[in-house]
Amino acid sequence: MIIRGILDNSLNGQLCIRGFAPIKELARISRADYSYQRSPKDRSDITDFLEKQTYLFFPEIILGYKFRHSFAKRASELTPMQSISDGKSYKSNIDNTQIRFKTIDYKQSQDIKNTNSILIAELIFEDTELAKLIQDRRHPLSRIDGNHRLRAAESSEAPKVERMNAPFCIILGEEFYGTEASDKINEFDKATKVFFHNINTKTIPLTSEENLKVLIDDPSCFPNSELEGILGIEGLLTRELKERYDHKDFTGIQHIIGGNHRTCYMEIFRILEDSNKNVENVLDALKHIDRIYDSNEKLKANSSFGLLYGFLYYWIQDKKGKFTMFKNWVLNNNLFETEEVSAENFIKIFDKISEQEIKIFIAMPFFSKDEVDAHDDIYKTVIEDIRKDYHVNISHYKIMTYTGNTVDIIQDILNKIEECGIFVANITGNNPNVTYEMGWARALRKPTILVREEASEEPKSDYKMLYHATYKKEAHPTLKKAIRGNIEAILTKEYGYVLENR
Numbered sequence: 001m002i003i004r005g006i007l008d009n010s011l012n013g014q015l016c017i018r019g020f021a022p023i024k025e026l027a028r029i030s031r032a033d034y035s036y037q038r039s040p041k042d043r044s045d046i047t048d049f050l051e052k053q054t055y056l057f058f059p060e061i062i063l064g065y066k067f068r069h070s071f072a073k074r075a076s077e078l079t080p081m082q083s084i085s086d087g088k089s090y091k092s093n094i095d096n097t098q099i100r101f102k103t104i105d106y107k108q109s110q111d112i113k114n115t116n117s118i119l120i121a122e123l124i125f126e127d128t129e130l131a132k133l134i135q136d137r138r139h140p141l142s143r144i145d146g147n148h149r150l151r152a153a154e155s156s157e158a159p160k161v162e163r164m165n166a167p168f169c170i171i172l173g174e175e176f177y178g179t180e181a182s183d184k185i186n187e188f189d190k191a192t193k194v195f196f197h198n199i200n201t202k203t204i205p206l207t208s209e210e211n212l213k214v215l216i217d218d219p220s221c222f223p224n225s226e227l228e229g230i231l232g233i234e235g236l237l238t239r240e241l242k243e244r245y246d247h248k249d250f251t252g253i254q255h256i257i258g259g260n261h262r263t264c265y266m267e268i269f270r271i272l273e274d275s276n277k278n279v280e281n282v283l284d285a286l287k288h289i290d291r292i293y294d295s296n297e298k299l300k301a302n303s304s305f306g307l308l309y310g311f312l313y314y315w316i317q318d319k320k321g322k323f324t325m326f327k328n329w330v331l332n333n334n335l336f337e338t339e340e341v342s343a344e345n346f347i348k349i350f351d352k353i354s355e356q357e358i359k360i361f362i363a364m365p366f367f368s369k370d371e372v373d374a375h376d377d378i379y380k381t382v383i384e385d386i387r388k389d390y391h392v393n394i395s396h397y398k399i400m401t402y403t404g405n406t407v408d409i410i411q412d413i414l415n416k417i418e419e420c421g422i423f424v425a426n427i428t429g430n431n432p433n434v435t436y437e438m439g440w441a442r443a444l445r446k447p448t449i450l451v452r453e454e455a456s457e458e459p460k461s462d463y464k465m466l467y468h469a470t471y472k473k474e475a476h477p478t479l480k481k482a483i484r485g486n487i488e489a490i491l492t493k494e495y496g497y498v499l500e501n502r
Contacts, residue, residue: 001029001130003170007084007101007121015084015172017121018060023050023166027150029125029134030063030141036193037147046152050161054229060167061146062199065123066188068094070177080174087119094177097140098124123170141170144192145199171195212262216242233277234269241265241279250286252293252300256308264305268312271343276316285315292327302336309343310350322391325497326350358495360396360487361416363437364426372400375426378476382484392497394421394487417441422490424483427468428453430460447494449486451479 005019050056067080070093083090084099091098102120110116125140133140143150146166153161173188215222215230216239228236247261248254257264268285269277289311293299307330314323329350330336362379366372376399383396397416417423423441425434427450441448450468452459459468469482491497 001025001125001127003123003125005121005168005170007119010169015081017123017170017172018168020165020167022162023061023150023153023164024162026061026063026141026166026168027154029130029139030143030150031137031139032143032147037143037196046148047156050149050152050164051156051158058146058149058166060169061149062144062169062171062195063146064142064144064171064173064188064192064195065140066173066175067097067099068092068175068177070094072177079176081172084121084172095129096126097129100124142192144171144196207260208263208266209260212238212266216262231266234266237269237277237279237282238262238265241282244279245283245286250290252290252295253286253308255300256303256305260305264308267305267343268309268316271309271313271347272316281316282312285312288315296331296336298331298336302338304338304340306341306343306346307335307338310346313343313347314350322350322354325354325495328492328497329353355393356421358392358394358421358491359416359419360394360422360424361420361441362396362399362424362426363434363441364399365429365431365434366400374476375399375479378479379424379483382480382487386484386487386491390491390497392491394491413437414440417446418444420446421495422447422449422487424449424451426451426453427459428456430457447490449483449490451482454478 003017003019003021005017007015007017010016067090069080078086078088078090080090080092087101087103089098089100100122102122103117104120105117107116130140149166153164153166171192173191175188212231212235215227216235219227219239222230224236224239227239231238242262242265247257250257265282268282272281289308292311293308310326310330311323314326317323360379360383362375364372364375379396379399383394386392387394397420417437417440420441423438423446425438425441425448427434427438438448438450452468452470453473454470455473469486471479471482
């Protein structure tokens with residue numbers, strides 16, 4: 001393989017070969033050092049960029065190559081870099097890689113450097129040896145800058161990428177072997193790490209907002225059809241939203257989106273489901289959430305994009321159900337104190353919490369089979385009404401039902417109490433079994449509801465100090481009312497549901 005380019009000194013005298021080569025070939029013969037570079041991540045966006053972008057351009061890929069030289073096998077007095085600096089061909093006495101030169105003269109005119117010639121360098125690898133190095137993961141070229149682009153090219157099978165040439169810069173160095181090499185063997189490795197550091201720290205990259213402004217704010221250069229091709233439907237909707245409403249009119253969330261409103265709009269459009277990606281939805285949500293932040297000092301002091309996106313997401317996706325629960329969850333758990341969590345993580349965590357099934361265990365005396373069944377029907381009706389009215393994933397364990405295979409009833413009861421989200425105890429008659437089960441539930445700190453038949457004797461033991469609701473034996477609506485009111489109170493206090501229909 002021959003890599004051909006112009007040889008010259010760059011900046012502080014560092015010898016480089018600059019040229020163009022197939023990007024997939026550059027990827028094939030090079031490797032990043034993850035002992036100091038960022039670990040690879042899935043960057044499908046860069047692959048899409050290579051395969052689909054109309055205005056495809058990026059700076060040169062920077063690689064490093066070090067000639068290996070043994071002093072024990074010295075064939076001349078010159079080291080690799082001394083030979084190259086003198087414009088003399090060099091062949092490694094370790095691996096047979098060589099470099100040779102050709103000068104091209106332009107006798108009639110001088111260029112911007114006041115010279116009339118360029119020096120073409122050919123970096124030559126033996127094909128068999130190169131294949132062995134790649135197989136052994138000892139690629140000859142090290143990646144200093146451009147690793148993500150090269151990884152994207154590696155993963156792409158698009159014909160466009162197969163044909164793609166990329167600009168490259170190969171920084172040349174040397175590595176010595178033998179007794180005279182002890183203080184120089186790591187010099188080039190040290191240099192490439194410094195190059196990597198300088199490339200990544202001495203420049204100030206444009207922010208997302210600055211990049212978006214170039215495209216979104218220039219409809220003459222980037223009409224809607226073209227903008228959508230570059231940024232997707234999210235970019236088009238962001239432009240429309242920006243044109244329809246001045247972000248400076250927001251007061252509660254101005255400190256969050258003030259200088260980043262394009263980025264904010266793009267992100268919220270990105271995380272929404274396709275059916276909700278429209279300007280009316282997002283503008284309505286922004287205005288509503290702005291009023292919420294403006295009226296709550298703790299939220300207004302929070303600057304988290306992720307939290308704001310969470311509020312916007314749930315207002316748009318479900319204005320009544322999950323939004324009110326999300327708001328209460330944030331406020332009850334002091335999540336306004338968080339500095340930054342991604343919108344995806346906020347949504348993922350809350351969805352898991354909100355979708356959990358809340359099971360209710362009912363402990364009661366065995367009055368009779370008919371009465372137990374009647375009580376079970378009452379609870380079933382109340383719980384189904386709550387599920388329907390508030391979209392809460394709630395159900396109950398059927399009372400005293402053991403059919404089919406033989407089970408350890410006591411252990412089954414204990415397990416169900418441990419798994420339940422709400423525990424109900426009917427303390428009518430001071431039944432010892434109910435008292436025992438209630439003690440287990442309270443030890444597990446389960447939210448507990450106590451009910452008692454109004455005409456029964458007063459509760460005994462310590463729990464007579466606890467609040468309990470009463471009902472009339474023959475008047476089932478009184479039991480329904482007591483059960484529903486207490487379940488709603490627990491759903492609000494313990495689970496963060498805001499039951500606005502109460």
